Amino acid sequence: MLTLGLVALVYALVSTILVQISRYVADGRKVARERYEFLNTVEILRYQLRSLYYPGATPGLMGARTQTDGQDSLRFLTTNGRTHKGVVEAGYRVQPRTDRAEDDAHEGLAPALFYREFRFRRAEFRTLDPHSEAPWKVLLDNVDVFEISYSAGGETWQREWEAPESPRRIRLRLGRGVNSNDSIVFDVTPGIGAPRW
């Protein structure tokens, strides 16, 4: 009887440890995947801005603040689109998700980073129009900080940009919201399109 009790105790201990380890592994995999997506998005956005296309006569980048502090919108022309080759119009903005199912309602409260991209072969159609009908798609879930500053000379910074010339430096701050402290801030120097460090 005593032996049986000891065996049961050891079995319970081993089972508990294994269950806990599997939980840690599952949580770790989830965090790792989220961070990979986060950093991948940062890298792609960075390269797109480094490959900023400025036509000259009209603005190639328009950045504006929205009614929600820290959730700016950004539209620009780039030669490094996600899905298209050539010069494309790219847009980023943060907004609440509305396409969540009922059982995901608690996650749907967190805003997400949305992206859209479309190309126009003819330059006169590249207007950076905010009301264009290209659909916004979720790029990254659970993002509530998308803050951008622009600098014409590298010294002073402003929060909006619609000048006909390119900013010399762009500073972005991207941060996750619910249940995460992931945040990253980085500067981009437009005009250096090569994907290098």
Added chain:
Amino acid sequence: MAALGFGVILHSLGRQMTLVSGSLDRHQMLMFASEALESTMAGGGFETEVEPQDVPVGAFGGDDEGEGAGVTQYFYRVEAGPVTADPRVEQVLVTVKSGRGQTQLAAYRLKVRRE
């Protein structure tokens, strides 16, 4: 054997957790290193006679905006050194440290030496 097996599993688990938890920090430092290199080299170089110092990353762009984001916990140091294989070239090395402790990384770029 069981203890050894558990030890190996726990060690592997801990190492993976450490890698994941530090990934964002390392990437942030990599970006600061990139920016420091580009800013330094775009500015036409620097005084090699001056002793290199740790500069808080909050100084990027010349404003104090970084303080709110907590980026002042990072420091970088830029220094140049000769390349023995080719005297016409010098190596610009940037080292970024995390103020929280032990993490640091270094990156370099080669530059043609100006006479």
